[in-house]
Amino acid sequence: xxxxxxxxxxxxxxxxxxxxxxxxxxxxxxxxxxxxxxxxxxxxxxxxxxxxxxxxxxxxxxxxxxxxxxxxxxxxxxxxxxxxxxxxxxxxxxxxxxxxxxxxxxxxxxxxxxxxxxxxxxxxxxxxxxxxxxxxxxxxxxxxxxxxxxxxxxxxxxxxxxxxxxxxxxxxxxxxxxxxxxxxxxxxxxxxxxxxxxxxxxxxxxxxxxxxxxxxxxxxxxxxxxxxxxxxxxxxxxxxxxxxxxxxxxxxxxxxxxx
Amino acid sequence: xxxxxxxxxxxxxxxxxxxxxxxxxxxxxxxxxxxxxxxxxxxxxxxxxxxxxxxxxxxxxxxxxxxxx
Amino acid sequence: xxxxxxxxxxxxxxxxxxxxxxxxxxxxxxxxxxxxxxxxxxxxxxxxxxxxxxxxxxxxxxxxxxxxxxxxxxxxxxxxxxxxxxxxxxxxxxxxxxxxxxxxxxxxxxxxxxxxxxxxxxxxxxxxxxxxxxxxxxxxxxxxxxxxxxxxxxxxxxxxxxxxxxxxxxxxxxxxxxxxxxxxxxxxxxxxxxxxxxxxxxx
Numbered sequence: 084x085x086x087x088x089x090x091x092x093x094x095x096x097x098x099x100x101x102x103x104x105x106x107x108x109x110x111x112x113x114x115x116x117x118x119x120x121x122x123x124x125x126x127x128x129x130x131x132x133x134x135x136x137x138x139x140x141x142x143x144x145x146x147x148x149x150x151x152x153x154x155x156x157x158x159x160x161x162x163x164x165x166x167x168x169x170x171x172x173x174x175x176x177x178x179x180x181x182x183x184x185x186x187x188x189x190x191x192x193x194x195x196x197x198x199x200x201x202x203x204x205x206x207x208x209x210x211x212x213x214x215x216x217x218x219x220x221x222x223x224x225x226x227x228x229x230x231x232x233x234x235x236x237x238x239x240x241x242x243x244x245x246x247x248x249x250x251x252x253x254x255x256x257x258x259x260x261x262x263x264x265x266x267x268x269x270x271x272x273x274x275x276x277x278x279x280x281x282x283x284x285x286x287x288x289x290x291x292x293x294x295x296x297x298x299x300x301x302x303x304x305x306x307x308x309x310x311x312x313x314x315x316x317x318x319x320x321x322x323x324x325x326x327x328x329x330x331x332x333x334x335x336x337x338x339x340x341x342x
Numbered sequence: 343x344x345x346x347x348x349x350x351x352x353x354x355x356x357x358x359x360x361x362x363x364x365x366x367x368x369x370x371x372x373x374x375x376x377x378x379x380x381x382x383x384x385x386x387x388x389x390x391x392x393x394x395x396x397x398x399x400x401x402x403x404x405x406x407x408x409x410x411x
Numbered sequence: 412x413x414x415x416x417x418x419x420x421x422x423x424x425x426x427x428x429x430x431x432x433x434x435x436x437x438x439x440x441x442x443x444x445x446x447x448x449x450x451x452x453x454x455x456x457x458x459x460x461x462x463x464x465x466x467x468x469x470x471x472x473x474x475x476x477x478x479x480x481x482x483x484x485x486x487x488x489x490x491x492x493x494x495x496x497x498x499x500x501x502x503x504x505x506x507x508x509x510x511x512x513x514x515x516x517x518x519x520x521x522x523x524x525x526x527x528x529x530x531x532x533x534x535x536x537x538x539x540x541x542x543x544x545x546x547x548x549x550x551x552x553x554x555x556x557x558x559x560x561x562x563x564x565x566x567x568x569x570x571x572x573x574x575x576x577x578x579x580x581x582x583x584x585x586x587x588x589x590x591x592x593x594x595x596x597x598x599x600x601x602x603x604x605x606x607x608x609x610x611x612x613x614x
Contacts, residue, residue: 098407098428108421110433117438124442131454138461140468153458163386174459175451183446204428205435209443263397266429270400273428325393328386404429 093288096280116203123186156181164331169338181327188319192312202272211265218333271322275315282308352406362395554579
């Protein structure tokens with residue numbers, strides 16, 4: 084960790100703590116989150132390939148867990164939001180996003196790793212752009228460009244409000260949705276990890292360099308650290324769930340006139 | 343005392359989402375209490391509302407860093 | 412914010428965290444595409460195939476169970492029908508037996524009554540015949556005796572049969588007219604109606 088306290092004084096965690104290049108420096112340096120990303124992707128791919136190699140009708144324990152994740156994405160998110168009739172082409176996207184986000188978020192509280200990959204905004208941007216492209220392409224392919232533009236303005240609006248709403252909706256579709264999608268994931272992971280760092284480093288500093296009173300105070304600080312770690316588990320799942328939920332909602336809008 | 347005013351700004355900006363999230367879950371709790379069988383549907387909606395509300399706080403974090411430099 | 416620590420590490424160390432790192436974007440894109448390919452080419456088709464098979468299996472199992480249930484219901488229905496039939500049969504047999512028994516009893520009673528009547532009648536007839544015989548023999552004997560006695564007393568032969576019988580007849584008629592009750596009572600004790608009632612009332 085870069086923010087290791089010195090006797091000169093406590094250095095709070097900062098964005099610089101998230102910059103951890105392994106090889107080289109600069110725009111194309113191999114960084115620790117990149118390495119983690121490749122590692123987790125490889126692990127997920129391995130599980131998805133090997134885990135589905137011999138599927139049986141009566142699942143074993145491993146298959147049961149895999150099916151649990153897949154069933155959650157497929158039924159609780161995809162089918163319930165998009166609808167059973169249209170969900171099939173998006174299942175792979177939802178499954179990939181959910182597993183990737185979940186595993187990488189959990190990396191943030193995994194001992195020895197403790198780095199949430201998605202606290203680097205480059206990765207959430209990739210996912211958000213992918214979702215953005217998918218729902219725009221789906222929209223245009225299904226309803227046509229004109230239909231898509233028409234869909235932006237709800238019917239029954241007074242004439243003077245139409246341009247305003249149109250611009251706002253277009254902005255929502257093209258800018259706000261992908262940006263919020265990326266920023267939400269990034270912000271949650273970044274803030275959560277910063278908080279963890281703060282309590283870990285602060286507790287350590289108080290214990291090692293503080294006076295008698297601060298040494299005592301460091302105990303509840305570490306307690307809060309554990310509490311926040313537990314909270315981060317919740318946030319990891321929640322963010323993965325929210326990401327696929329919003330993806331499904333955006334995709335479901337393509338088929339909104341269907342039901 | 344030194345520091346960044348952006349952090350104070352972020353603290354202020356977090357009030358709104360905080361209130362919003364509280365309202366959403368209050369409505370969710372009372373909704374489930376009234377109709378326990380609607381829990382699954384309400385949960386999705388509540389989390390959706392929570393997320394849409396929370397995103398402003400998240401923007402706050404991002405912008406706080408942007409303006410703190 | 413932390414210039415002392417990060418000054419020598421260049422732009423990316425102090426960059427705002429909202430500025431994406433190009434290398435990370437490239438790495439993320441590659442990884443995500445690989446994962447998408449795996450998900451679309453391998454995981455989802457395999458899982459969907461398995462789920463479809465499982466659903467078919469479950470549906471088949473459910474159909475089988477339904478069929479078995481229907482069979483069981485049919486068997487139960489049949490059994491119930493048989494039971495009802497048997498019950499009806501038993502009730503019918505019992506009814507028949509009861510009717511037959513009643514018939515037999517009635518028949519027996521009838522036969523007994525007929526027998527009794529026959530016996531009574533026969534007895535009556537016998538008594539009548541005996542009475543008749545007694546009357547006849549008495550009449551003959553009495554006539555003979557009387558004529559003999561009379562002829563002895565009178566000394567006149569009354570053997571002339573025509574006269575003899577006329578006399579006897581007259582005598583007997585007188586005798587009957589004087590006390591018909593007595594004569595009949597003594598002559599026919601088995602006659603049921605008059606004597607028994609008279610006896611019953613007298614008692």
